[in-house]
Amino acid sequence: MNDRWPKWLKLNESLKALTPYGAPQISLANRLNTNENPYELSASLQASINAAIAKEVKSLNRYPDRDAINLRSALADEIKRQSSLSFGVENIWVANGSNEILQSIALAFSGDAMGFEPSYSMHPLINRSAGKKWISIPRRADFSVDIPASLNAISEQKPGLVYLTTPNNPSGNTTDIDQIESLAKTCQEVGAIFVVDEAYAEFSNSPSALLLLHKFPNLIISRTMSKAFAFAGVRVGYMIADPILIEAMLLIRLPYHLSSLTQAAALAALSHSQELSAQIAQIIDSRKSLARELESLGLVVIESEANFLLFTGFKESSGELFSKLVDKGVLIRDVSIPGYLRVTIGTEDENKAFLAALTSTL
Numbered sequence: 001m002n003d004r005w006p007k008w009l010k011l012n013e014s015l016k017a018l019t020p021y022g023a024p025q026i027s028l029a030n031r032l033n034t035n036e037n038p039y040e041l042s043a044s045l046q047a048s049i050n051a052a053i054a055k056e057v058k059s060l061n062r063y064p065d066r067d068a069i070n071l072r073s074a075l076a077d078e079i080k081r082q083s084s085l086s087f088g089v090e091n092i093w094v095a096n097g098s099n100e101i102l103q104s105i106a107l108a109f110s111g112d113a114m115g116f117e118p119s120y121s122m123h124p125l126i127n128r129s130a131g132k133k134w135i136s137i138p139r140r141a142d143f144s145v146d147i148p149a150s151l152n153a154i155s156e157q158k159p160g161l162v163y164l165t166t167p168n169n170p171s172g173n174t175t176d177i178d179q180i181e182s183l184a185k186t187c188q189e190v191g192a193i194f195v196v197d198e199a200y201a202e203f204s205n206s207p208s209a210l211l212l213l214h215k216f217p218n219l220i221i222s223r224t225m226s227k228a229f230a231f232a233g234v235r236v237g238y239m240i241a242d243p244i245l246i247e248a249m250l251l252i253r254l255p256y257h258l259s260s261l262t263q264a265a266a267l268a269a270l271s272h273s274q275e276l277s278a279q280i281a282q283i284i285d286s287r288k289s290l291a292r293e294l295e296s297l298g299l300v301v302i303e304s305e306a307n308f309l310l311f312t313g314f315k316e317s318s319g320e321l322f323s324k325l326v327d328k329g330v331l332i333r334d335v336s337i338p339g340y341l342r343v344t345i346g347t348e349d350e351n352k353a354f355l356a357a358l359t360s361t362l
């Protein structure tokens with residue numbers, strides 16, 4: 001792998017062995033591979049966004065609000081609406097997708113980075129590209145976090161950053177709030193920042209790590225508008241944390257990093273956030289019925305509180321089944337766990353197309 005780079009190229013050592021993030025971008029009728037919300041924005045929301053952008057277009061000669069105050073304030077209100085917990089602008093940072101949030105965290109804080117895998121593949125990639133050592137603690141066979149082993153690993157290896165994804169990607173299962181608290185506490189004891197990636201929180205009924213923020217100044221909750229908010233194309237992610245951690249983000253952010261068009265579009269979407277509840281309920285219902293259908297085909301489905309399902313129990317290899325489905329016009333995800341594949345919950349038609357393709361293949 002290392003010799004693909006010419007000798008004269010002074011690429012950072014930490015980058016030489018990496019491969020870029022590469023979810024296949026194949027233009028098929030049924031794309032169920034990147035955990036997007038399958039529904040387009042409502043006509044009234046599209047109209048609000050168009051109006052907000054048209055207004056903003058008049059002042060595109062000016063830089064955007066560098067501190068995104070209005071958007072951060074609207075995100076604080078949204079978190080309050082969802083959780084009944086009170087946060088202000090000083091608790092929120094916002095960026096171009098939660099990937100940018102995760103990258104800023106990796107750039108801002110020192111020490112090794114640790115995560116419980118399999119989990120979101122960008123956590124190691126972002127940390128390695130930031131020059132950090134990545135410490136991988138294996139999850140159990142059922143994808144739950146091995147809490148005693150994890151607490152030990154944190155105490156012994158004293159990382160600077162610890163990542164937990166809940167609901168986890170690619171498995172969809174959650175970590176209990178008391179377990180999250182024990183991880184936060186052990187992180188605090190060794191001086192580690194604890195990042196809880198809640199990209200799929202809106203699809204879950206489990207208590208959020210938001211409940212622990214008042215106790216742990218070392219805790220960061222990372223969220224995104226890409227999934228439940230159906231806003232993947234706009235690129236808006238945010239974090240909720242103690243104000244001192246938000247101040248650290250200001251050191252890392254590029255000046256005017258979030259375009260005025262992005263800020264205007266996100267503000268418009270947040271003003272319609274109540275509309276989304278029905279859609280999220282629909283996606284959760286579809287997840288439950290798709291899980292039942294897969295089980296009736298003799299497959300084993302990991303219990304998911306996200307907008308996707310990880311399943312196993314098929315005879316071919318993951319790669320073979322993935323390719324057969326592609327040939328039938330359905331793109332799902334080979335997440336590099338042998339014997340498993342992940343499917344995003346789609347519209348009713350997409351789910352039917354996936355099931356039909358799968359049934360004819362098994």
Ligand SMILES: Cc1ncc(COP(=O)(O)O)c(C=O)c1O
Nearest residue numbers: 097098099120169199224226237
């Ligand atoms: C766990 C997790 N975190 C973060 C992200 C990044 O999302 P975005 O950069 O679109 O906010 C994803 C995307 O799939 C994800 O699965």
